């Protein structure tokens with residue numbers, strides 16, 4: 175017995191000493207870099223801590239002294255949105271740098287930067303700053319893909335994808351979005367029982383539905399009517415439809431997707447979480463079979479119709495890959511497993527990002543009627559008077575500059591990916607005006623988008639109309655006209671300097687879905703605002719001021735579940751749960 179205890183004690187001591195060793199090593203290496211150091215004797219990536227720390231955060235915030243909490247919070251996933259610029263102001267600035275700090279913990283060294291020179295440099299050197307292993311582990315589930323690969327393997331994916339998401343796809347996305355948004359308005363018309371308005375807490379689920387159906391139609395070539403319940407049934411041999419399996423997989427990407435499939439499929443029906451885990455097990459099994467079937471169907475169709483591709487991502491991807499030159503490793507066609515991986519990533523990367531951006535935009539329109547009126551001016555100016563006249567992508571999208579400015583401002587303050595993570599395998603130099611830093615090998619780089627997008631030197635007072643004076647914290651305010659340059663400028667919209675605005679990342683690995691997301695967002699709001707307006711619903715006798723505070727608090731009560739989202743707004747059960755909006759006819 176004593177020998178078992180002794181062995182246990184030795185094991186625990188050995189395990190604990192690895193933490194001590196890594197902390198000391200990190201501290202020694204960190205000191206040589208010249209960046210401010212923040213010391214935290216914890217490993218932010220230690221799995222048990224990662225699991226408990228997020229639900230414990232509010233308790234820790236309430237019970238720990240600020241001087242301890244301000245460090246501990248840096249190990250909790252999603253801290254960037256809650257803490258904003260505080261760690262830079264409170265911990266880094268006293269050490270002489272307001273834009274960078276190196277987190278020395280019992281895990282890897284982490285550089286947290288909001289320095290635009292470093293951001294621009296890191297994003298322009300993807301060969302030196304690679305994708306993070308930890309994220310790849312989940313996102314590789316259905317095959318190697320464009321997001322999780324580096325070097326030549328990534329270049330092969332990127333070459334195929336670059337040619338695929340083109341203007342032809344943008345037009346399809348625009349047309350499909352208009353169809354879906356009109357379907358939504360028809361449903362609102364029916365639900366309003368002849369009155370001209372409805373009050374609903376389902377608007378956010380509708381944002382997700384639009385995004386999913388656009389990905390299905392313009393992405394996979396499977397067009398679905400808005401009211402598809404009952405229309406879409408699982409194909410013979412399947413338990414779920416394609417979009418059901420996608421929804422289960424995507425909703426669980428930030429956790430349960432890691433669980434082994436045998437565990438999910440055999441999860442007992444009496445255990446808590448059954449209604450999520452069992453369908454997820456089925457989805458993981460069926461998603462690749464669905465995708466393979468779609469690929470086979472498309473290959474057959476293209477053969478029968480003489481090789482012509484259709485205007486959807488799947489068809490274009492297949493054509494681009496099959497026509498790649500076979501000679502070199504950099505341009506060889508993608509295997510079916512790789513195509514499947516890319517199709518999954520398009521969905522994973524495009525769904526939540528766009529849907530959550532639309533959701534924040536709904537609340538911001540309700541919160542700021544003034545900016546909604548600003549958008550009505552554009553909508554009424556650029557769209558045909560007859561609300562039934564079809565919208566043409568080529569004629570409409572380039573003119574919808576205010577609507578696009580509105581999106582850019584939503585993304586500035588509610589960026590879906592609060593950080594862009596990279597890792598340096600070997601020591602790397604980083605340059606800022608007047609200084610070169612050396613980053614030790616195996617440092618993780620986090621580009622912290624939240625303070626970057628609130629830098630007063632860039633955003634304060636930008637494009638303020640004549641006669642208006644800037645609020646002293648203007649960069650924190652939602653003000654979409656900061657994006658619209660004075661008339662007569664060479665560019666209609668403000669073009670941020672390199673490294674200052676990166677909701678879609680930047681450089682060679684910039685999001686290839688950027689234009690697609692913009693087109694979808696603009697098409698949603700042109701279609702809705704053409705005939706309808708969105709307002710908040712007051713709670714009882716609530717004054718306008720109190721209601722605005724409540725809306726602000728709802729938006730601040732957000733967390734990162736891979737992408738930033740408001741809490742308790744999706745899938746709400748009761749009539750009075752979630753957040754109610756009024757959607758009413760204005761024309």
Ligand code: HEM
Nearest residue numbers: 320321520523524527528591677678679683685687690691
């Ligand atoms: C508002 C909408 C969107 C935002 C804010 C967004 C943001 C981003 C960001 C920040 C990255 C870089 C991630 C990293 O390097 O770790 C990225 C990459 C990517 N995005 Fe998006 N995205 C959006 C929409 C879309 C859409 C609609 C698609 C496709 C249908 C898409 C496909 C991709 C792909 C394939 C990559 C990987 C590119 C590469 O590594 O070469 N995204 N996106």
